[in-house]
Structures are given as C-alpha cells and as structure tokens.
Amino acid sequence: MSFMQIHNLKVHYPVRGGILNSVVDYIYAVDGISMEFEKGKAYGLVGESGCGKSTTGKVIIGLEKITAGRICYEGVDVTNSNNHRKSAFNRDIQMIFQDAHSSLNPRKRVQDIIAEPIRNFLKLTPKEEKRKIHELLEIVGMPEDAKYKYPHEFSGGQKQRIGIARAIATNPKLIIADEPVSALDLSVQAQVLNFMKEIQREYGLSYLFISHDLGVVQHMCEHISIMYKGRFVETGSKYDIYKNPQHIYTKRLLSAIPNTSPIGRDERKKERILVEKHYQENVRKYFDRQARVFDLVPVSKTHFVAATSSMKGGF
Ligand SMILES: Nc1ncnc2c1ncn2[C@@H]1O[C@H](COP(=O)(O)OP(=O)(O)OP(=O)(O)O)[C@@H](O)[C@H]1O
Ligand SMILES: [Mg+2]
Structure with missing residues (x-):
C-alpha cells in the first residue's frame, strides 16, 4: 500500500x-x-x-x-x-x-x-x-x-x-x-x-x-518512470523498464547506458546505431502533432506506456 x-x-x-x-x-x-x-x-x-x-x-x-x-x-x-x-x-x-x-x-x-x-x-x-x-x-x-x-x-x-x-x-x-x-x-x-x-x-x-x-x-x-517534456512516456517496475521496454524513447535511453566492459563492445555499438536509426525514423509516431507525449495505456498491472489505443500491442 x-x-x-x-x-x-x-x-x-x-x-x-x-x-x-x-x-x-x-x-x-x-x-x-x-x-x-x-x-x-x-x-x-x-x-x-x-x-x-x-x-x-x-x-x-x-x-x-x-x-x-x-x-x-x-x-x-x-x-x-x-x-x-x-x-x-x-x-x-x-x-x-x-x-x-x-x-x-x-x-x-x-x-x-x-x-x-x-x-x-x-x-x-x-x-x-x-x-x-x-x-x-x-x-x-x-x-x-x-x-x-x-x-x-x-x-x-x-x-x-x-x-x-x-x-x-x-x-x-x-x-x-x-x-x-x-x-x-x-x-x-x-x-x-x-x-x-x-x-x-x-x-x-x-x-x-x-x-x-x-x-x-x-x-x-524498484519503480521507474521515464519523463519527457513534462510527461511520462513509460512507467513500470525495474523489470518492466529494463527487460521489457516499450517506448522508443526508453529503448534509446537504455541503449545509451555506458558499459565499460570490453566483452560485446562491438555488438553493443551496432545495437546502439540500430536503435538510434529506428528512433530517428519512427519517433514522430510516438508523439502527437504538437510533439506531446500521449496518455499512458496499460501494458500490464505495473507497466504503462504512452501510446494511442491504435498503437497498443503494435510496438
Ligand atoms: N522558475 C522557472 N521559471 C520558468 N521556467 C522554469 C523555471 N524552472 C524551470 N523552468 C523550465 O521548466 C523546464 C523543466 O525544468 P527542470 O529544472 O525541472 O528540468 P530537469 O529535468 O530537472 O533538468 P536537469 O536535468 O537539467 O536538471 C525547463 O524547460 C526549465 O527551463
Ligand atoms: Mg534538475
């Protein structure tokens, strides 16, 4: 409670x-x-x-x-x-x-x-x-x-x-x-x-x-909200956000977390470039005409993402 x-x-x-x-x-x-x-x-x-x-x-x-x-x-x-x-x-x-x-x-x-x-x-x-x-x-x-x-x-x-x-x-x-x-x-x-x-x-x-x-x-x-221009693009448990991110902006932030380990460095770099490309090409769909963040819709009991109802399930 x-x-x-x-x-x-x-x-x-x-x-x-x-x-x-x-x-x-x-x-x-x-x-x-x-x-x-x-x-x-x-x-x-x-x-x-x-x-x-x-x-x-x-x-x-x-x-x-x-x-x-x-x-x-x-x-x-x-x-x-x-x-x-x-x-x-x-x-x-x-x-x-x-x-x-x-x-x-x-x-x-x-x-x-x-x-x-x-x-x-x-x-x-x-x-x-x-x-x-x-x-x-x-x-x-x-x-x-x-x-x-x-x-x-x-x-x-x-x-x-x-x-x-x-x-x-x-x-x-x-x-x-x-x-x-x-x-x-x-x-x-x-x-x-x-x-x-x-x-x-x-x-x-x-x-x-x-x-x-x-x-x-x-x-x-334990619980995390991702904020963008005064609104939440995504909110959920640590697991929801790190293991099952939904919003393009969350995915981009996650891919930018520095990791100094040399293991898998090249793969991470490639992944980052892919995420960034996807972000640049699709970002407009994730915000309304005034570039405002949509209202949150549920993904699960603990997890919510900013989306239009037509996008739900379509990430
Ligand atoms: N007293 C104020 N009057 C007018 N605008 C303000 C005032 N305080 C903050 N803002 C504006 O409100 C927005 C949010 O500011 P805020 O300081 O909350 O950002 P932040 O997320 O904490 O950023 P940072 O990571 O740089 O600390 C910014 O556009 C800022 O310019
Ligand atoms: Mg601040």
Whole structure:
C-alpha cells in the first residue's frame, strides 16, 4: 500500500513578453504526472535535461507552486491545506539537492545547518539537540568535530553526507533526492549511493530518486518512470523498464547506458546505431502533432506506456 499519491500534477510557468509584459505563453514543465510512493521503496525519475524532473521534486516539497493536480499524504489531501497535516507532511518529506555546495548555507556551521529542520519540526531541549546532531554525524560517517566547521571545509562527498544528515534529521518517510551524486567523482558516487541504500534499509525510508542516468537508477530503484517534456512516456517496475521496454524513447535511453566492459563492445555499438536509426525514423509516431507525449495505456498491472489505443500491442 502506498502512503502517498500524486494525481495528475502540473506546473506551468507563464512566459511574459510584449510591451505590456503580459503572459504570452506557458512552459509546461510538468504536465500531468501521477506517482505513488511505498514504504521502504525507491521510485526513480529519469529523463534528459529540462524534462521537468527537478520541478517535480520541488513542487512536491512546496518550493514551486502547483498549477493543477493533487497530493495525498496518509489518506489526506495536503495539496493546499494549511493544517497540522501539512506540517506533518513538511516534516516527513525532505530533500537532498544535486549541488550540495550551494544547498548548504556557507555562513553557517555544520551543526546549525543540521539543526535547522530539528528546530523547525522537533521540540528538543538544547541538550537533546546536541545529542541528535552528534548521532546524525555518526550515522553519515562524519567525525564529531565536523559540527564546528563550515561547508567549504569539506569535499563534495562529505558535503553530500552533511546534506543527507540534514535530510534525515526529522526521521522523514520520503526523501526526494535530486541528482544526489551527479556532481561527484565516480568512486565517491558509489560510496554515497551505497550509503543511501543502507540508511534506506535501516530506517524503512522511501526515495524519489531523480537522475538523468538510467544506470544509477537501476542500482537504486524498484519503480521507474521515464519523463519527457513534462510527461511520462513509460512507467513500470525495474523489470518492466529494463527487460521489457516499450517506448522508443526508453529503448534509446537504455541503449545509451555506458558499459565499460570490453566483452560485446562491438555488438553493443551496432545495437546502439540500430536503435538510434529506428528512433530517428519512427519517433514522430510516438508523439502527437504538437510533439506531446500521449496518455499512458496499460501494458500490464505495473507497466504503462504512452501510446494511442491504435498503437497498443503494435510496438
Ligand atoms: N522558475 C522557472 N521559471 C520558468 N521556467 C522554469 C523555471 N524552472 C524551470 N523552468 C523550465 O521548466 C523546464 C523543466 O525544468 P527542470 O529544472 O525541472 O528540468 P530537469 O529535468 O530537472 O533538468 P536537469 O536535468 O537539467 O536538471 C525547463 O524547460 C526549465 O527551463
Ligand atoms: Mg534538475
């Protein structure tokens, strides 16, 4: 059972122009997506730059205004409400940002950065707060004296750990992780990802894991949605997406996953060229006249693909 549902979410940004600076058009950053989050599971959101991934994360957490749609948390509509449920929602949904450097206030010491959500949401005495900060630093594998330092005194991977400590400070149910490792070196990426998996298991955390990298998402997520121009072209279990992809765009993204193994390198290259050729020749059929993604139709109970009804079964 999912504890949180998102129905037909939309974020449209007005574009102003002309001498009157009136609204002349809209950017459909997010244009009708639905998601469900389950306890202890990671939901992957993948797509190319500008497809609306960060906007999705930001609107869920309340950093962007919602144009249309509904967010339900533990059976209650929290889209616009301002009651105690909303405050529980704000406590239980936290975010880790792509660029740990700019998301940590450079003028604050680590202890004050981590204390921020604690002070906002948990009623702790100064002594309890101190203990909590100590505990959080230990969980993310940072030395205790880190609390007196400023963000610039840490490496990228360490900064991301501080961001994670802040995000888990309120014992959240869901963490929205927006490209949490894309700014890090490959070896550090693996460390941070494995650490995120560990705390997920330990605390029954759920993730909305945002990435442009299908390889990373495969490692982290049970359910995956492929986003294109603000909509989902395909959504399904990890198995559905990696073993039985339906949409031409998903197939193209899959064929582009880097694989450094020399075994089968030539075959992979040939396959990639074939997929790209097929994509270029057929891509128009997969989108409507305005190059808009079709509505989703079911492939199975867990698997949905954007298609017209006439295309169903005809991929
Ligand atoms: N505040 C804003 N005002 C107007 N347009 C915006 C705003 N924020 C984002 N956009 C536009 O909305 C679209 C989606 O942006 P978003 O940042 O969600 O993409 P993304 O998938 O996260 O991309 P990336 O992989 O590069 O991070 C883009 O066309 C972007 O230019
Ligand atoms: Mg982004």
